[in-house]
Amino acid sequence: MMAEDEAAIGNAVGMLLDRARHSVSLALPGNVENAKAGVLALDRLGAAGREDLTVRLLSTASALAGAAMRDAEIRIPRLETRLTEGELQEVLIADGRLVLVRSNHGPADDCVLIIEDPAAARALDLLFAGVWSGAVRPAEHARLHGRLRSDLARRILERMRDGCTDDVAAREVQVSLRTYRRHVAEIMRELGAKSRFQAGVRAVELGLLSAGD
Amino acid sequence: MRFLTVPAKNHGVSVVLQSAYVGVGSDGVDADGRGHRPFGYASDEFEQELLEVSALIESTVVKHRDRLHGNSLVSLVKADGEAADLSCRLVGRATQSLDVVLASEAAYARPVIAAAAQLLEDRQGDVNVRFLCTAPMVDWQFVRKYATECQWIEVRIARIPLLAGVIVDSREALVCADSAVGRRASAIRASGVIKPLLTLFDGVWRNSVAVTDRIDFGDHARTETARRILEQLRAGATDEVSARELAMSVRTYRRYVAEIMSLVGATSRFQAGVRAAELGLFPAAARQGRS
Numbered sequence: 353m354m355a356e357d358e359a360a361i362g363n364a365v366g367m368l369l370d371r372a373r374h375s376v377s378l379a380l381p382g383n384v385e386n387a388k389a390g391v392l393a394l395d396r397l398g399a400a401g402r403e404d405l406t407v408r409l410l411s412t413a414s415a416l417a418g419a420a421m422r423d424a425e426i427r428i429p430r431l432e433t434r435l436t437e438g439e440l441q442e443v444l445i446a447d448g449r450l451v452l453v454r455s456n457h458g459p460a461d462d463c464v465l466i467i468e469d470p471a472a473a474r475a476l477d478l479l480f481a482g483v484w485s486g487a488v489r490p491a492e493h494a495r496l497h498g499r500l501r502s503d504l505a506r507r508i509l510e511r512m513r514d515g516c517t518d519d520v521a522a523r524e525v526q527v528s529l530r531t532y533r534r535h536v537a538e539i540m541r542e543l544g545a546k547s548r549f550q551a552g553v554r555a556v557e558l559g560l561l562s563a564g565d
Numbered sequence: 566m567r568f569l570t571v572p573a574k575n576h577g578v579s580v581v582l583q584s585a586y587v588g589v590g591s592d593g594v595d596a597d598g599r600g601h602r603p604f605g606y607a608s609d610e611f612e613q614e615l616l617e618v619s620a621l622i623e624s625t626v627v628k629h630r631d632r633l634h635g636n637s638l639v640s641l642v643k644a645d646g647e648a649a650d651l652s653c654r655l656v657g658r659a660t661q662s663l664d665v666v667l668a669s670e671a672a673y674a675r676p677v678i679a680a681a682a683q684l685l686e687d688r689q690g691d692v693n694v695r696f697l698c699t700a701p702m703v704d705w706q707f708v709r710k711y712a713t714e715c716q717w718i719e720v721r722i723a724r725i726p727l728l729a730g731v732i733v734d735s736r737e738a739l740v741c742a743d744s745a746v747g748r749r750a751s752a753i754r755a756s757g758v759i760k761p762l763l764t765l766f767d768g769v770w771r772n773s774v775a776v777t778d779r780i781d782f783g784d785h786a787r788t789e790t791a792r793r794i795l796e797q798l799r800a801g802a803t804d805e806v807s808a809r810e811l812a813m814s815v816r817t818y819r820r821y822v823a824e825i826m827s828l829v830g831a832t833s834r835f836q837a838g839v840r841a842a843e844l845g846l847f848p849a850a851a852r853q854g855r856s
Contacts, residue, residue: 379765438771441764449744455757465758469639471751472758474742475728479666479765482725486772513839515832546801552838553799553847556774561839 358388364452364464365392365444372446375406377480379443382414384421387442389454389464391420398427407431410484412440413493434487437559448477500542500560508535512552513561638755642739648750649673652731652739653680655752659733662693664766666740667702669729673741674702677731681718682707690717697723697770700845705779712776721773722845735763776845780828794821795846798838 369376376397380390397407407428413435415421424431442454451467453476467473488496499505504525511521522532543558545551555561642648653676656663665681667674684692694711700722711718730740738759741750753759782791790811797807808818822837829844831837841847 436768436772438768439764440768441761443761443765451761453757453761455760463757465755467639467758469641469751469753469758470744470746471641471740471742471749472639472753472762474744474749475730475740476758476761476765478668478726478728478742479762479769482723483765483768483772485724486769512833512835515836517833547798547803548833548835549798549838549841550801552835552840553842554838555835556839556842559772 358392361389361464362392364466365389365396368444368446368450368452368466369393369396369400371450372405374404374447375408375445377408377443377445377448377477377484378410379440379480379483380409380411380415380421381440381442382412384411384415384418387454389444389452390442393444394420394424394428397431398424401427401429403429405430408484409433410440410480410487411435412437413497416490433490434484435490435493436483436487443476443480445473445477445480449473451476495542496558496560500539500558504535505539506560508532508539509555509560512536512548513555639751639753639758642741642750642752648739648741649676651752652677652741655731655733655737655739656680656684658737659684659692659694660688661734662695662732663734664695664732664763665697666725666728666730666766667696667698668723668725669702669727669741669743671702673729674698674704677729678704678707682711685711685715685717690715692717694718695766695770696720697725697766697773699723699725703776703779703845708776708779719775721770721775723769723773725769732759732763732766735759738762774843774845776843780844780846782825782828790821791825794818794825795841798822798834798841799847 376393378390378393380387384391394409397405407430409421409424409431411421411433416435421433425433444452449468449470451465451473453465453467455463455465467476500509507525508521511524516524518532518536519529522529525532527535540546540548540551543551543554545554642651649672652673656665656677657680663681663684665677667677681694681696685694694717696718698720703720703722708720712720727743728740729742730738732738736754736756736759738753739750740753740762741748743749753762782788793811794807797810802810804815804818804822808815811818813821822834825841826832826834826837829837829840831840
């Protein structure tokens with residue numbers, strides 16, 4: 353049964369990739385092993401070595417560790433990878449016009465949908481583009497989730513957002529004023545900000561202050 | 566193990582089931598036949614299987630039948646007035662949730678916003694409503710009333726390319742988008758399509774900034790000055806450099822900055838940056854992962 357499922361998925365993925373002329377966009381959920389269509393697509397793109405295709409791979413941080421993505425980075429010529437928070441569903445889009453979606457209504461209903469309806473396909477493509485533009489490259493993601501999301505960084509950012517003066521904030525996070533200012537300077541460096549105002553804007557843009565939701 | 570496409574009944578959506586392969590003749594034989602079996606012609610046996618599988622689709626994928634659209638899961642809609650009308654009717658039927666994307670034009674946005682306002686009044690906010698808009702599509706009166714005052718809805722600003730649509734109760738949708746072949750709109754009830762639409766909507770939503778109110782800087786001249794000052798602040802320039810750029814004294818510049826800070830309710834420059842971003846004063850730069 354497993355081998356036959358993969359044949360059906362393989363056919364669908366093959367059809368989509370064959371018809372792609374300019375671009376392929378893939379969204380892969382964090383548990384990549386279940387993303388059979390996506391993994392297969394990456395594998396085939398790697399094998400085909402198509403220089404004419406722009407490939408955008410959107411996934412979550414947990415997928416990075418997997419072999420599929422690492423191999424993709426090495427083998428696929430024009431690949432860009434970005435990471436985002438939150439759930440993703442397996443979606444493949446060719447040329448912004450043809451979409452493949454995995455649908456799981458339950459173990460008995462696992463199926464693959466090919467969507468050619470122009471409005472639906474385009475809507476999915478445009479929303480993908482929306483998520484893509486808010487997603488970050490893996491290197492930046494590592495930075496954001498390392499130093500800028502540490503407990504201390506968060507507490508400092510919160511106080512800055514609340515308009516606390518430096519000495520009040522320093523007292524609240526229990527460090528000396530000089531140490532506090534050093535932390536702030538580090539945070540500003542991580543944010544790529546030259547002024548406190550700019551740091552505030554960047555913090556919002558990178559989602560460091562909001563609940564996200 | 567077989568493989569089914571059902572093109573005719575469900576416009577533009579082919580369902581590939583794990584357990585059925587039936588070649589249907591509409592597309593003819595695939596160009597190169599490579600990698601998958603060529604489509605053949607329907608025969609009696611195939612038609613029988615088609616019927617059986619259709620029944621399977623009907624029962625697992627279709628949740629509601631809409632009298633307007635008969636049995637179809639996805640149907641074409643005329644992209645002009647009909648799309649807006651249908652969207653308004655869909656909006657009116659919402660009982661649990663309404664997710665709206667407005668990144669297209671006012672001709673669509675205006676009636677949909679009006680329909681949403683009516684829905685909110687009727688249900689007194691008992692519906693979970695999200696509006697994802699580009700900056701020009703924001704109706705500030707609507708935002709002020711329903712987001713800021715009543716707090717029944719949340720409005721977030723996003724950079725999305727030309728797209729508009731509504732998703733009602735996570736079940737039905739109408740989407741309207743521009744493509745290489747022109748503007749197209751479709752009414753969708755296939756949960757297999759709704760689900761990825763919603764997941765991607767959530768993805769954009771998560772990275773978008775909520776707006777609660779519009780800041781009024783005063784007359785045109787003051788607004789223009791404020792805009793230029795905000796530009797300088799956003800660029801991280803020092804006060805001295807900024808004042809020179811704007812041909813004013815540093816003291817005058819700082820006075821303006823102080824006014825802007827008090828307008829956005831900030832007591833520190835960092836806080837002012839946060840507020841300004843949250844108020845959508847930098848729409849062109851909303852939520853980017855890179856500097």
